[in-house]
Amino acid sequence: MSPIIIRKATISDLESIQEISKQTFVETFADVNTPKNMENYVRENFNSEQVASEINNPESAFYLATLDKKTIGYLKLNFGKTQTEIFNNQAIEIHRIYVVKAFLGKKIGQLLLDEAVKTAHQSGVDYLWLGVWEENHRALQFYSKNGFVEFDKHIFTLGNDIQTDLLMRLEINKK
Template sequence: MTTITLRKATRHDIDSLQHISRQTFEETFSESNTEENMKRYLEDSFAVEKLTAELEDENSAFYFAESEGAVIGYLKINFGASQTELKDHKALEIERIYVLKAFLGKNVGQVLYDKAIQIAQEQQAEYLWLGVWEENPRAIRFYEKNGFVVFDKHIFKLGDDEQTDLMMKLQLRNGT
C-alpha cells in the first residue's frame, strides 16, 4: 500500500511543480493528441514564469501528493477571480488533479480530491466545479463517483486543436 502525504507547494517547489505538471499531462494526454500540439501546450502552460505566477496567486493553491519523498501527483484549486471561468465567490474550482500513471488506481487522486473538499468546506463554498475532457472517461467516472454532475461544456484549446470539456459541479450546500 502506498503511503501518501500532502503538502502545500510554495515557490521553492517550482522545479518539482513544472516536472510533475509536464509528466502527468503528457502521460495522460499524449496518445490522443499530436506531438506538435502537446509540445506547444507543455511549453506554454507549464513554463516557469506561468507556474510561478500561479503559485504566487493568493486565490490559487497547489498541493503535492508525495510518497517516499517523491512527488507523485498534485492538486490545483482556484477561488474567486482566479477561477478559469465561472469566477463565482461562492465556488471553488478544481483546475487540476494530476497523478503519475504508475500511481493511478492507488487512491492518490481521491486523497487530493478529499483535500479540495476539505478546503471548500473551510472556505464555506456552496459548490465545487471543474472542467474535464469529454474523451477522458476515467476522470469523468471518478468525478461522477464523487457526486459531480455535468452542467455545461466549454472549449479547451490544446495547441491548435479545440477540444470539448464537460463542466461538472458538486453542490456542497444550498445558497442563501
C-alpha cells in the same frame, strides 16, 4: 507502503510541480493529440515563469501528494477571479488533479479530491467545479463516482485542435 502525505505547496516546490505537470499531461494526452500541439501546450503552460506565477497567486493553492518525499501528484485550486470561468464567487475551481501514471488506481486522486472538498467546506463555498475533457472517460467516471454532476460545457483549444470539456460540479453547502 509508506503513507501518502498531502501538504500545501510553496514556491520551493516549483520544479516538482513542473515535472509532474509535464509528465502527467503527456502521459494522459499524447496518444490523442499531435506532438506539436502537445509541445506547445507544455511549453506555454508549464514553463518556470507561468508555474511560479500560479504558485505565487494568492487566489490559487497547490497541494502535493508525496510518497517517501517524492511528489507523485498534485491538486491545484482556483478561487475568486483566478477561476478559468466565473460562474459563482461562492465556488472553487479544481483546475488540476494530476497523478503520475504509475500511481493511478492507488487512491492518490481520491486523497487530493478529499483535500479539495475539505478546503471547500472550510471556505464556505456553495460548490466545487471543474472542466474535464469529454474523452477522458477515466476522469469522468472518477468525478461522477464522487458526486459531481455535469452542468455545462466549454471549448478547450489545444494548439489547432478544438476540444470540448464537460463542466461538472459538486454541491458543498446546501442552503
